[in-house]
Amino acid sequence: MIRIVGSKLYSLLFFILASCLVFAYNTINFASTNNPAAIKPQALRPVDFNRPFRQVSYSNDVKPILDSRCVACHSCYDSPCQLKLSSFEGIDRGASKKTVYNHERLIAQEPSRLYIDETTTADWRLKGFFPVLNEQSLSPEDNLNNSLIARLIQLKRDNPLPSNGKLPKSIELELERSLQCPTLDEFEDYQHDHPLWGMPYGLPPLTQDQEDTLLSWLRDGAKADIHPSLPPAAIAEIEKWEQFLNAPSLKQQLVARYIYEHLYIGDLHFKDHPANEFYKLVRSKTPPGQAVEELKSIRPFDDPGIDRFYYRLRPVTSTIVDKNHFVYELSDSKMQRLQELFLKPEYTVTQLPGYDPQSAANPFNTFSQLPAISRYQFLLDDAQYFFSGFIKGPVCRGQAAVNVIRDQFWVAFIKPQNDFMQESTEFLAENSHYLRMPASEGEKIGLISWLDVNRLQQQYVDKKETFIHKALLRHHDVDFNLIWDGDGHNDNALLTVFRHFDNATVVKGLVGKTPLTAWVVDYPLFERIHYLLVAGFNVYGTAGHQVTTRLYMDSLRMEAENDFLRFIPAQHRKAMRDSWYQGVDAKLFGFFDKPLYGIDKETAISYQTSDYKKEFFERVRQRLGPAGGEPDLINRCPKESCMRANSSPDQQQADAMMRQLADxxxxxxxxxxEVSFLRIKTADPDKDLVYTLIRNQKLSNVSFIFAESLRREPEQDTLTVMPGFLGSYPNMFLSVPIRQLPEFIEHLKHTRTEAEKEFFYNRYGIRRNNPEIWLYYDWFNQKYLKEQPGTAGLFDMNRYENL
Incomplete structure (x- = not known):
């Protein structure tokens, strides 16, 4: 108990310290002494590449190698050393010793977003980024000897990893490890101290042909190709949507702002256009028809700083990676839907809201003139997209960020009611003060501000309960009619969220066995989660900002769980909630001894079993029909046939074994x-099958940021088996011939000791140093892209374990 208390006190003390020292965000001069004008020649050991070189193209020859071998770790915010190899612009920018993710930062960090914060090599050098390509003399030898990329490739070739067993302990794989990020001046010491740290890091080397291609490109000056021009069909669509989003009336301007603040983070795609064409919705200084000059604001509701800006669609030119790729489809029918929701209803916008942080961070202030039912229906139409924003947004990287949620839970939504939502618009406008978000304080939020925000949240929940009884439950029973039915066809009506320790995934439908917890989400809750975890979150922000975001999400999670409990018989609600918050730490601090709202209104659902949670969701799914998604025939096989439609004999055989595995x-x-990709080999390699194995780790509660290991209950862990792919960060690849599946399951079931695990991984696993791991990585990526060409991206290997 002392250890548990200590962890909570540590969390509190850390937060207080961060709160006391965090100041308002200010622009510090981060200019580095690495002035491009002062670059001097390096006296380094010559690198002898005694191999033939050939003319190569970046787009045709080099980029495919980078995408298949380097982007596996070097993309997005969590790229080691901020070296993004997913585009030429990222390679040219180079690397940095600063980390983006830092939960101990007391002063906000200046942002370093590619394409946004700087656009020239010289400016990136002033921000402390150092080159990985040669920027000195231009001889072929210097192009190689002064290239960090070439040096790191050669270091791996000179010091190969052992080809079997675990990696040596000197290969550090923890995400929170201290990165070296050597400059060219420091590389001699780096290779002396860490001879096994060549690239690809902790993985087998490139093939000789891949090396030759990259080194030939580097030797010839690492030239980029010209970006291809957009096709006429794409230009026409961009023109149409930019005209729609920049229409002049006050009503259209407010609607465009609402759309932008919700869509800016995802990848937009035009229906029926090539599957690899995506766009970002941005605010630009320049009007349609001119080159985009994106505003450098941190948050989408920050003051633009200019009188006139324009909403523009900027093409995505970086390689698509799964960990931050979620797609919103644009089409003629989508534009018609937006017009029906926001432009056709009779209401008047009398004045556009400003960008004062106290107001702009609160969507119930900013968009009070838009009908609440229109805003809610907009979110429901593409609920998985918006939940993916919560999940794949930058806040969701890190165990301390996502341990606010369970490893698996189901989500349903309150149905929009026309009469109720009209009153709800007025209620939200009148009580917007109580819905103040942490982002309203910017980077200077501290303990006092957090306590004030938390107090307002509790007051809002009180007022919400009174309002619901007055405006909704007075006319409606608490039954299935309160649950959104997807309008009879929309399969966003039910979602499943999986947490994988320090990242998460959201999928449509009810996947897996009945989880411990469930959410029912209404409009104000949906909107607040978006403005907390997406629009209002600054990945470069202070520790105080990050901690308060995490703590506020505790309240929103409990509100969603409480809305679900309304549908459970009243006498069983407290016992069910208590089962979610067990352990000495939860009870000791009384953190969750909060009112159980809705307990005085009995549900009108007549249950047939005592497993209320399971029965509730099964009946909801059945009532929804196609909108409820496909039944999970692997993890929740009903008594009738569990055979998937149009499945092959191999699939039927594999599914039968996977049901046993899921038990x-x-x-x-x-x-x-936590996440394994299982390749089941058949007689025809082109028809090999893939399943994702998700280990759901049981915690006594998700009450606190730290000391998660002390709340683990591994004896209650469960397994979800899903055909196809789930998750962006595989922890291990497994490979089993279909005839050996019974043996594989039996071995797994009885694997306990280290010796038994060693046997299991050697026989079925593809370890990090296995020379075949790249073949499996390519196969999984290609299969994923083939099965889901519009929504798939490359998998990330940063969390591939050393088992």
Missing amino acids: LKGYEIEALP
């Missing part, structure tokens, strides 16, 4: 990491 739990699945 394992506790220590029977101890050998599995």
Whole structure:
């Protein structure tokens, strides 16, 4: 108990310290002494590449190698050393010793977003980024000897990893490890101290042909190709949507702002256009028809700083990676839907809201003139997209960020009611003060401000309960009619969220066995989660900002859980909630001894079993029909046939074995990491099957940021098995011939000791140093892109475990 109390006190003390020292965000001069004008020649050991060189193209020859071998770790915010190899612009920018993710930062960091914060090499050098390509003399030898990329490739070739067993302990894989990020001046010491740290890091080397291609390109000056021009069909669509989003009336301007603040983070795609064409919705200084000059604001509701700006669609030119790729489709029918929701209803916008942080961070202030039912229906139409924003947004990287949610839970939504939502618009406008978000304080939020925000949240929940009883439950029973039915066809009506320790995934439908917890989400809750985790979150922000975001999400999660409890028989609600918050730490601090709202209104649902949660969702799914998604025939096989439609004999055989696998739990699945991709080999390699194995780790509660290991209950872990792919960060690849599946399951079930795990991983796993790992990585990526060409991206190997 002392250890648990200590962890909570540590969390509190850390927050107080961060709060006391955090100041308002200010622009510090981050200019580096690495002045491009002062670059001097390096006296480095010559690198002898005694191999033939050839003319190569960046787009045709080099980029495919970078995409298949380097982007596996170097993309997005969590690129080691901020070296993004997913585009030429990222390579040219180079690397930095500063980390984007830092939960101990007391002063906000100046942002370093590619394409936004700077656009020239010289300006990136002034921000402390150092080159990985040669920027000195231009001889072929210097192009190689002064290239960090060439040096790191050669270091791996000179010091190969052992080809079997675990990697040596000197290969550090923890995400929070201290990165070296050597400059060219420091590389001699780096290779002396860390001879096994060549690239690809902790993985087998490139093939000789891949090396020759990259080194030939580097030797010839690392030239880029000209970006291809957009096709006429794309130009026409961009023109149409930019005209729509920049229409002049006050009503259209407010609607465009609402759309932008919700769509800016995702990848937009024109329906029926090539699957690899995506766009970002941005605010630009320049009007349509001119080159985009994106505003450098941190948050989408920050003051633009100019009198006139324009909403523009900027093409995505970086390689698409799955961990931040979620797609919103634009089409004629989508534009018609937006017009129906926001432009056709009779209401008047009398004045456009400003960008004062106290007001702009609160969507219930900013958009009070837009009908609440229109805003809510907009979110419901593409609920998975918006939940993906919560999940794949930058806040969701890191165990301390996502341990606010359970490893698996189901989500349903309150149905928009025309009469109720009209009153709701007025209620939200009148009570917007109580819905103040942490982002309203910017980077200077501290303990006092957080306590004030938390107090307002509790007051809002009180007022919300009174309003719901007066405006909704007075006319409606608490039954299935309150649950959104997807309008009879929309399969966003039910979602499943999986947390994988320090990242998460959201999918449509009810996947997996009945989870411990469930959410029912209404409009104000949906909107606040977006403005907390997406629009209002600054990945470069202070520790105080990050901690308060996490703590506020605790309140929103409990509100969603409480809305679900309304549908459970009243006498069983407290016991069910208590089962979610067990353990000495939760009870000791009384953190969750909060009112159980809705307990005085009995549900009108007549349950047939005592497993209320399972029965509730099964009946909801059945009532929704196509909108409820496909039944999970692997993890929740009904008594009738569990055969998937149009499945092959191999699929039927594999599914039957996967049902047995999905029934394992506790220590029977101890050998599995959280996310495994299982390749089942058949007689025809082109028809090999893939399943994702998700180990759901049980915690006594998700009450606190730290000391998660002290709340683990591994004997209650469960396994979800899903055909196809789930998750962006595989922890291990597994490969089993279909005839050996019974043996594989039996081995897994009885694998406990280190010796037994060693046998299991050697026989079925593809370890990090296995020379075949790149073949498997390519196969999984290609299969994913083939099965889901519009929504798939490359998998990330940063969390591939050393088992």
